[in-house]
Amino acid sequence: MHKNNFLQYLEFEKRYSQHTLISYNTDLTQFSSFILLEFEIKDIQEVSHSIIRSWISSLLESGISSRSVNRKITTLKSIFKYLMQEDVISENPTQKIISPKNVKKLPVFVEKLKMDQLLGEIEFPDTFEGERDKLIIDVFYMTGMRLSELLSVQLSDIDFINSTIKVLGKRNKERIIPLPSFLLEKLKNYSKINNINNYIFVNFEGNKLTSKKVYNIVNKYLSMVSSLEKKSPHVLRHTFATHMLNNGADINAIKEILGHANLSATQVYTHNTIDRLKTIYKQAHPRA
Numbered sequence: 001m002h003k004n005n006f007l008q009y010l011e012f013e014k015r016y017s018q019h020t021l022i023s024y025n026t027d028l029t030q031f032s033s034f035i036l037l038e039f040e041i042k043d044i045q046e047v048s049h050s051i052i053r054s055w056i057s058s059l060l061e062s063g064i065s066s067r068s069v070n071r072k073i074t075t076l077k078s079i080f081k082y083l084m085q086e087d088v089i090s091e092n093p094t095q096k097i098i099s100p101k102n103v104k105k106l107p108v109f110v111e112k113l114k115m116d117q118l119l120g121e122i123e124f125p126d127t128f129e130g131e132r133d134k135l136i137i138d139v140f141y142m143t144g145m146r147l148s149e150l151l152s153v154q155l156s157d158i159d160f161i162n163s164t165i166k167v168l169g170k171r172n173k174e175r176i177i178p179l180p181s182f183l184l185e186k187l188k189n190y191s192k193i194n195n196i197n198n199y200i201f202v203n204f205e206g207n208k209l210t211s212k213k214v215y216n217i218v219n220k221y222l223s224m225v226s227s228l229e230k231k232s233p234h235v236l237r238h239t240f241a242t243h244m245l246n247n248g249a250d251i252n253a254i255k256e257i258l259g260h261a262n263l264s265a266t267q268v269y270t271h272n273t274i275d276r277l278k279t280i281y282k283q284a285h286p287r288a
Contacts, residue, residue: 007025032044035051049094056100070100107272136201136214146234163180175257254266
């Protein structure tokens, strides 16, 4: 009951996305199963900080990454904070919980030559789906937007006069992304030819595409040019940011385009840029 009330609170008052709600629900279901199996506890009100620590230990021992564990801890902290606000509990057991340190991984991105090959040499079918799929790749690579943002883009979000597109990011924050003229023209032609008047990216029946469908499209075409293990829309977001920085873009501008709340989230891409500079230095300097 507490879980359902909490999820409704997140959905209707905090206006969290469906993706986030699913993640929270999964985490809480896993935690409930754990405390029932290991401690025979059915009510989250009976949970102590030592029980939470036991759960964290079991997650880490099972091989789950510290990043994923920290996300699950965030879920617990959120629900216990909610229960405190609702006067369901008098003490918050997560206050004594210390999150494990994340092992930072550099963002995976596609090399520029590979992207040039994909966008310039790979032939997309001369059909509605082929044109749409190529446009999806273009928009991801030219704007750095998230998958959820791309799915929500409507024709009314595109300003054809000022060459910009409006997207709705995390926590329902709107931001404006500039569009290059060739991409703006492609969006205009695509919309007119296919009679698009609502969501931009739809199936043949005119229904909004699903996350899985777009993921499969990106994975299919990246597989033609790249041997990366990950071939997702988010890899194209990483690729956009890395290529922009490699070409001298200001990091604060990249932060605004990506919709990052903090500069630290954007700075991770500078590591890829530094690695590139080291390689160039070793290749070019006579005493390197």
